[in-house]
Structures are given as C-alpha cells and as structure tokens.
Amino acid sequence: MAEAHQARVLKTIEDMVQSLERYHIRKMQGLMFKCSAECCERSVDSMSQVHNCIERCHTPLAQAQGLVTNELEKFQDRLTRCTMHCNDKAKDLLDSGAKEPAARALMENCVGSCVDDHVNLIPSMTHRLKENLNSIPQ
Numbered sequence: 001m002a003e004a005h006q007a008r009v010l011k012t013i014e015d016m017v018q019s020l021e022r023y024h025i026r027k028m029q030g031l032m033f034k035c036s037a038e039c040c041e042r043s044v045d046s047m048s049q050v051h052n053c054i055e056r057c058h059t060p061l062a063q064a065q066g067l068v069t070n071e072l073e074k075f076q077d078r079l080t081r082c083t084m085h086c087n088d089k090a091k092d093l094l095d096s097g098a099k100e101p102a103a104r105a106l107m108e109n110c111v112g113s114c115v116d117d118h119v120n121l122i123p124s125m126t127h128r129l130k131e132n133l134n135s136i137p138q
Helices: 003-040 047-095 100-134
Strands: none
Touching: 003 047, 003 100, 047 100
C-alpha cells in the first residue's frame, strides 16, 4: 500500500482507538483497579478467594480489549484482501502485455479506492464498538 494511503488509514484508526481508550477503556480500567483494591482489603478472605476476586475485576476490561482487538483484526483482514485484489488486477494487466506505468497507476487507483472504502467504514465500526463496550457489565 502506498505510504500516503497507509498513513491515512493508520491515523484514522489511531484516532478511533484513542477516543475509545479515553472515553470507555480508561473508565473500565479505573473500575478494575478500584475493584481489585477492594478485593485486597478483604482481610478475612483466603489468598485464593482474593485472587479469584481480582480475576473477576479484570474480566470486563479483558472483554473490552478482546472486542477492540477482534474488530481491528477483521478490519485489517478486509483491507488486506482488498489490496491483494488490486495487486492481482495489476499483475493481470502486466501479464496481458501492458506497460509497468499503467499497472502501477491501476494499482495506485485501486488501493486508493480500498482505503476510501475502508476509512468510510470506521465511523460505523466505532459506533458498534462503543455500543458493545457499553454493554459489558461492570
């Protein structure tokens, strides 16, 4: 993928992840640490009980991180498949006797379309992630 296209996708994804972290994940981290501290203050519980309590406190955050990771992996897979299709089209053009500049132009335009299409998916992906994060019981 051309550097400008790659930078555009990375910037958009980075902005989305920072927003999710700032307004959703951070709150969950705070709750996890408070919950864990309360587990440690239960002096009558056994070490095993305290450990299990802390594990329960970590579960919502682990679920949230899993959701975000899974969604980003699916996004990356789709974008990769799209750019691989562009690569195949450019190779087919070269194989049919076209010159390299024509194949390069085809590749650039095709990858640009992939990036546009996938960047346009990010707002709906963000919305879906926010809804899923908000539905995780604390």
